[in-house]
Amino acid sequence: AQTVTQSQPEMSVQEAETVTLSCTYDTSESDYYLFWYKQPPSRQMILVIRQEAYKQQNATENRFSVNFQKAAKSFSLKISDSQLGDAAMYFCAYRVVGNEKLTFGTGTRLTIIP
């Protein structure tokens, strides 16, 4: 069974600094997608960034980037120049190509310190 592990229940970072959230996953599949979702206090699930497993290049979206290590089954999220609006729960998620089910980790609560 596929599992997604986020080992950091809580993280905090000073405003304008950089923070990295960790995610590891367990799978025997070779073709899959990985995602980071943000859930602010409004509870809305917002897609932050996505990565196709067949792509070696790490995905980047403005201040958000990932470090995808396929062999290590690791998918960390780096947030640069942290802003107060980045405060939220962050969920790592995984989906096998051809399968619709998203498997989520338990989340990391990120606090931004002004």
Add this chain to the structure above:
Amino acid sequence: DSGVTQTPKHLITATGQRVTLRCSPRSGDLSVYWYQQSLDQGLQFLIQYYNGEERAKGNILERFSAQQFPDLHSELNLSSLELGDSALYFCASSAGIGTSGINEQFFGPGTRLTVL
């Protein structure tokens, strides 16, 4: 705003009761997904419908059922409710199915169910 709507936003009911949660997908999306988020937990996939047909099933209890109607909106029915069913229930929608690219899922705002 993702374009996915869910009603009601909040629902408070008693144990043993039955409730219906409603979801309208983004315009043009054929797939609808239901997820359950218990307190301080990640989301658990419940079920998916594609163009009216059940497509995939997750850890959905037998007391729960869902359907997708011809206008593509979906309803999740929860019956014989228990305290442990209290959770945030999300609906998501996507354009198609997984074989047609990354098929990103867009989430609605969720329905907060409280069972007393």
